Amino acid sequence: MTxxxxxxxxxxxxxxxxxxxxxxxxxxxxASDQGKRTLVCEVEPKGDLSLAxxxxxxxxxxxxxxxxLVAMSMDxxxxxxxxxxxxxxxPVIGRIGPVARAFDFVATAAPGIREILTVGKFCYEVRExxxxxxxxxxxxxxxxxGQLAAPTxxxxxxxxxxxxxxxxxxxxxxxxAARTGxxxxxxPEEMPVSEAIDLAGRLETETPVHLAAxxxxxxxxxxxxxxxxxxxxxxxxxxPLAVISGVLGARPQAVAxxxxxxxxxxxxxxxxxxxxxxxxxxIPAEVPLLYVPYLFARAHGLRxxxxxxxxxxxxxxx
Amino acid sequence: MTGPRAKAPTREAAGQPATAGxxxxxxxxxxxxxxxxxxxxxxxxxxxxxxxxxxxxxxxxxxxxxxxxxxxxxxxxxLTAAVRLGGRxxxxxxxxxxxxxxxxxxxxxxxxxxxxxxxxIAATGVRASGELYAAMxxxxxxxxxxxxxxxxxxxxxSAILSNPLYRNITRRFAQGQGYIAMERLHELHERxxxxxxxxxxxxxxxxxxxxxAPGRMQELFSSRLLRWLVVxxxxxxxxxxxxxxxxxxxxxxxxxxLEDLASFFILxxxxxxxxxxxxxxxxxxxxxxxxxxVVVTTLEAVPAVEAxxxxxxxxxxxxxxxxxxxxxxxxxxxxxxxNGRAAELLGSRGADVAARIGALTGAxxxxxxxxxxxxxxxxxxxxxxxxxxxxxxxxxxxxSHELTSTVPYHPGHVTDLxxxxxxxxxxxxxxxxxxxxxxxxxxxxxxxxxxxxxxxxPARPGKRVRPxxxxxx
Numbered sequence: 001m002t003x004x005x006x007x008x009x010x011x012x013x014x015x016x017x018x019x020x021x022x023x024x025x026x027x028x029x030x031a032s033d034q035g036k037r038t039l040v041c042e043v044e045p046k047g048d049l050s051l052a053x054x055x056x057x058x059x060x061x062x063x064x065x066x067x068x069l070v071a072m073s074m075d076x077x078x079x080x081x082x083x084x085x086x087x088x089x090x091p092v093i094g095r096i097g098p099v100a101r102a103f104d105f106v107a108t109a110a111p112g113i114r115e116i117l118t119v120g121k122f123c124y125e126v127r128e129x130x131x132x133x134x135x136x137x138x139x140x141x142x143x144x145x146g147q148l149a150a151p152t153x154x155x156x157x158x159x160x161x162x163x164x165x166x167x168x169x170x171x172x173x174x175x176x177a178a179r180t181g182x183x184x185x186x187x188p189e190e191m192p193v194s195e196a197i198d199l200a201g202r203l204e205t206e207t208p209v210h211l212a213a214x215x216x217x218x219x220x221x222x223x224x225x226x227x228x229x230x231x232x233x234x235x236x237x238x239x240p241l242a243v244i245s246g247v248l249g250a251r252p253q254a255v256a257x258x259x260x261x262x263x264x265x266x267x268x269x270x271x272x273x274x275x276x277x278x279x280x281x282x283i284p285a286e287v288p289l290l291y292v293p294y295l296f297a298r299a300h301g302l303r304x305x306x307x308x309x310x311x312x313x314x315x316x317x318x
Numbered sequence: 319m320t321g322p323r324a325k326a327p328t329r330e331a332a333g334q335p336a337t338a339g340x341x342x343x344x345x346x347x348x349x350x351x352x353x354x355x356x357x358x359x360x361x362x363x364x365x366x367x368x369x370x371x372x373x374x375x376x377x378x379x380x381x382x383x384x385x386x387x388x389x390x391x392x393x394x395x396x397l398t399a400a401v402r403l404g405g406r407x408x409x410x411x412x413x414x415x416x417x418x419x420x421x422x423x424x425x426x427x428x429x430x431x432x433x434x435x436x437x438x439i440a441a442t443g444v445r446a447s448g449e450l451y452a453a454m455x456x457x458x459x460x461x462x463x464x465x466x467x468x469x470x471x472x473x474x475x476s477a478i479l480s481n482p483l484y485r486n487i488t489r490r491f492a493q494g495q496g497y498i499a500m501e502r503l504h505e506l507h508e509r510x511x512x513x514x515x516x517x518x519x520x521x522x523x524x525x526x527x528x529x530x531a532p533g534r535m536q537e538l539f540s541s542r543l544l545r546w547l548v549v550x551x552x553x554x555x556x557x558x559x560x561x562x563x564x565x566x567x568x569x570x571x572x573x574x575x576l577e578d579l580a581s582f583f584i585l586x587x588x589x590x591x592x593x594x595x596x597x598x599x600x601x602x603x604x605x606x607x608x609x610x611x612v613v614v615t616t617l618e619a620v621p622a623v624e625a626x627x628x629x630x631x632x633x634x635x636x637x638x639x640x641x642x643x644x645x646x647x648x649x650x651x652x653x654x655x656x657n658g659r660a661a662e663l664l665g666s667r668g669a670d671v672a673a674r675i676g677a678l679t680g681a682x683x684x685x686x687x688x689x690x691x692x693x694x695x696x697x698x699x700x701x702x703x704x705x706x707x708x709x710x711x712x713x714x715x716x717x718s719h720e721l722t723s724t725v726p727y728h729p730g731h732v733t734d735l736x737x738x739x740x741x742x743x744x745x746x747x748x749x750x751x752x753x754x755x756x757x758x759x760x761x762x763x764x765x766x767x768x769x770x771x772x773x774x775x776p777a778r779p780g781k782r783v784r785p786x787x788x789x790x791x
Contacts, residue, residue: 016384017621048620140384191415192385223697228690231681235690240678244664244691247671254660257651261661261701262694264649264727296700300619 004213004288004316005031007181008126009173011136011209013144014185015195019217019308022300023185023292024137025052025071026309032069033309036132039125040065043118043138043147045073054302070131079117115150116167123170126179138182141199148174148182148207174208181212186279188219188272197282211287215312216276218294220269223262232266235259290315364747367721371640372399375610377507377603378516378640379500381528382614383624387645389414390732390741391614391725392518393422397450397735398742401439404448405513410502412455412495412520417733422452429456429463429502434735442736451512455520458485460498468592474585483582495520496531497597504600526631532597532604610640615715617644617708622715629715640721643745644712647724652698652705661702665695723747 004010005027012024021042028040042049042058049071050058057063058071060078065071122134138144151167151174174180182203186196200211224232234240236259245252280289292311295304372378372395380392389411396409408431409422419425423432431453439446462479469475478484496519503517519528603609611632615625625642632639651657664671672687681687716722723745732741 017386017616021620046624051620051623194415223693224690227682228686228693231686232690232694234681235675235687235694240675243675243678244671245660247674248660248663248667250660250663251656254654254657255664257654257657258661258664258698259694261649261652261657262697265697265701268727296703 004181004183005034005036005133006178007133007212008179009122009134009136010181010183010212011138011144011148012183012185013138013141013199014215015192016140018185018187018192019292020140020185021048021052021137022305022308023183023215023217023312024135025049025305026312027183028069028071028133028135029065029305030309030313031133031135032066036068037130038069038133038135039131040069040071040135041122041137042071042073043136045075047073049073049137051300052302052305074118074121076114076117079121083117083120115147116154116170119147119150119174120166120170123173126173127169141195144182145199145202145206148203148209152208171208177210177212181210183213183215184211184283185215185217187217188275188279190275193275193279193282196279200283200287211284213288213290214279214283215290215292216279217292217308219276219291220265220272220294222269223266229266232259232262236263288315361747361749364721364723368641368723368746369403371610371721372514373403375608375640376512376514377503377606377609378514378612379503379519379604379609380516380612380614381519381628383616383621383628386614386616386621387725388614389518390418390738391612391643391645391745392516393418393452394732394738394742395612395745396452396514396516397434397439397738398746399514399516400448400450401444401446401739401742402746403514406449406451406511407514407516408451408453408506408512410453410455410499410506410515410517412499412518414454414518415733419454421734421738424452424454429453429459431506438735442739444739448513455499455502455518457495457498457520460502464498464501464593464596465589468589468596470588474588478582478585478589481582481585483579496528497535497600499528500532500600500604501596504596504603507603526627529604529631529635529637532600535597536594604637605635607638610638612641612643613639614643614645616646617711617715619707619711622711625715641745642715642722644715644722644724646727647708647712648701648705648727650705650709652702653709657698658702661695661698664691665699668692668695 010027012020012027014020024040024042028038032038039062040049047057050056053065053071055063055065055071058073060072060075062070062072122136125131125134139147151170154167184196184199184203186192196214200214203209203211223229235244236256241252241255241259244250245255248255276289283289290312292308292315295307297303378392378395380388380395382388393409393411393414396407399405400407411419411422411424414422414424416425421438423434423438431451434450434452436446436449439450465478465484466472466475469478499517499519503515506512506515613625613628613632615621629639629642668688668691669684671691672681672684675681675687676684681690712722712724725741725744728740732738
């Protein structure tokens with residue numbers, strides 16, 4: 001298996017709300033910590049990446065998070081300008097503003113245009129070796145297949161033109177498992193896991209890109225061993241409860257609530273474990289499943305990104 | 319519109335007086351002694367206000383960030399409204415989990431509305447005064463229906479439907495899904511078959527896309543682009559305004575593709591009037607006094623940011639925000655200072671307790687008991703942190719809005735009508751009686767294998783998030 005961070009291009013995706021951005025931001029931070037020149041890009045510019053790094057806006061032209069890490073947000077119009085200038089070598093017309101806006105409509109309507117501009121930008125950065133690693137905080141499951149399948153699909157729809165000639169080298173980069181991979185993020189819950197398994201299958205059949213890793217995010221810690229849990233169950237009976245509250249000088253109800261909270265934690269963890277097992281058996285055996293623990297202390301921001309990066313680092317074994 | 323809702327209170331009468339009382343009384347209410355951990359903070363004022371709201375409205379749009387339980391909440395609201403308020407209630411869901419779809423009786427069917435069997439509702443032990451119908455939102459089917467309706471004649475319709483670009487375009491048009499959801503809502507409402515229609519909304523790239531979808535649809539048809547695309551090829555190069563566009567577009571996309579695109583849009587243009595009229599009507603319905611929006615969110619940082627944007631966006635557009643539902647909220651017992659003190663004592667005096675308790679429980683060793691108690695205290699501290707954070711976000715979010723329901727976290731996924739009723743009860747502001755909560759915990763359809771898995775927990779100390787079998791992988 002290729003080591004995760006030795007890829008050149010990683011698309012991070014998953015169902016909405018599972019922590020895609022945090023994982024993408026963490027992988028990028030980890031790579032930059034290892035000395036790689038890293039670009040991380042948010043495809044849907046909602047500002048989540050900026051929240052993750054607490055670094056202010058991340059425009060298309062990029063913002064330096066540290067010496068080796070640049071964060072940016074996708075902007076199809078800006079990507080089009082860049083594309084015209086650098087790749088298609090179309091002289092930039094002075095009044096490109098309205099044209100680009102019109103183009104945005106075509107891009108909205110025409111299959112694959114927006115997608116190919118987006119994916120093309122990343123492939124371009126890889127081809128030009130501007131960065132050692134490009135991490136993409138990609139669209140959620142519903143859209144990412146369309147994005148990654150666009151270069152293939154475009155060949156069927158567009159028979160001539162510059163776009164057509166660009167797709168060959170893009171496909172070469174996207175289809176190379178050593179360079180490009182998808183990181184699928186999920187949480188130990190029913191819907192996110194079902195969607196992850198479904199997406200893993202669709203990536204395989206509908207896109208040229210390989211699944212590089214699956215991240216199980218927000219996994220709760222295991223509180224008790226089996227023996228300990230038996231003891232814990234006994235503590236919740238009335239007599240032990242009375243003893244505990246007697247020793248502590250606390251009301252029995254308060255002690256019951258405290259024990260009840262642990263019971264809830266055990267139950268939630270257990271429900272999650274079922275979904276994680278389903279996940280493991282639902283994705284190819286050679287794809288690593290990386291566990292990121294639930295963060296109690298911080299749920300977002302740079303501190304959370306660092307903690308997730310630490311967990312991922314341990315899981316990847318770097 | 320007839321039926322029990324004809325005499326429903328007006329928007330002005332609904333909810334307003336309860337505004338301050340709802341959150342106020344909820345916060346000041348002490349955690350009652352003997353309350354279970356799953357107790358929901360309900361209040362009579364909230365119940366009354368939610369019932370009034372749903373009696374006054376005919377259309378409820380559930381919106382909010384992805385992954386927060388929107389679909390479940392929409393279904394729970396519809397079911398509970400049918401049970402308590404009567405009338406014919408329809409819930410339109412976008413992408414329900416299979417078991418939820420099965421519970422509603424809509425597994426594997428398209429746009430057709432089906433009645434949820436009354437026996438199934440009766441089996442939960444409640445008597446429904448109304449009828450519940452459920453339908454799925456099938457994007458492809460809905461687009462096809464729109465084309466058939468708006469095309470000038472059947473030949474044009476089939477030319478559009480068979481155009482290779484059609485499926486691609488309708489599926490990828492960024493606002494397409496949101497538009498379809500709103501459009502279907504309009505159609506269902508217009509038909510007048512239901513007293514209340516609750517619609518779940520598809521995940522959108524941006525929460526506000528949904529609200530703007532009908533407007534964007536109008537824009538698309540009146541855009542200059544479309545006019546350019548449909549002018550005959552030769553006159554394009556003469557048109558000063560469009561020439562730069564074609565120079566660029568020809569170079570980049572190739573003129574053949576542009577021709578394909580143009581011929582598709584020429585067909586599409588024939589539906590212009592129908593589409594534009596319809597989009598206007600949809601927008602009117604969303605603004606209508608009979609329509610309300612329910613924002614669903616969890617109290618996690620990122621969804622809460624999106625929910626806040628959504629609330630601001632609704633205000634800005636003059637849509638009616640009826641209710642904020644905060645889902646999966648941790649038990650309030652975690653925030654109770656007295657419980658916190660008990661947990662701290664347990665953490666510091668675990669060894670004393672373990673020494674005393676050994677004989678009583680038959681625990682193998684005081685050390686093990688102490689470990690268990692330390693773990694319990696730690697865990698309480700961890701979850702309390704999260705609960706505190708949630709309460710803070712709840713305060714922020716609910717301060718911007720009048721009616722707020724909190725649905726307590728419950729393990730497992732809601733997969734049956736009983737579970738939906740429990741969620742609905744908390745949305746409607748009922749406190750969950752401890753007895754019911756315990757029963758719910760036992761009865762809820764938590765995946766049965768869960769227990770078996772947990773029982774095979776590894777005999778090793780320390781916190782671990784990985785199941786043992788994957789350690790070596």
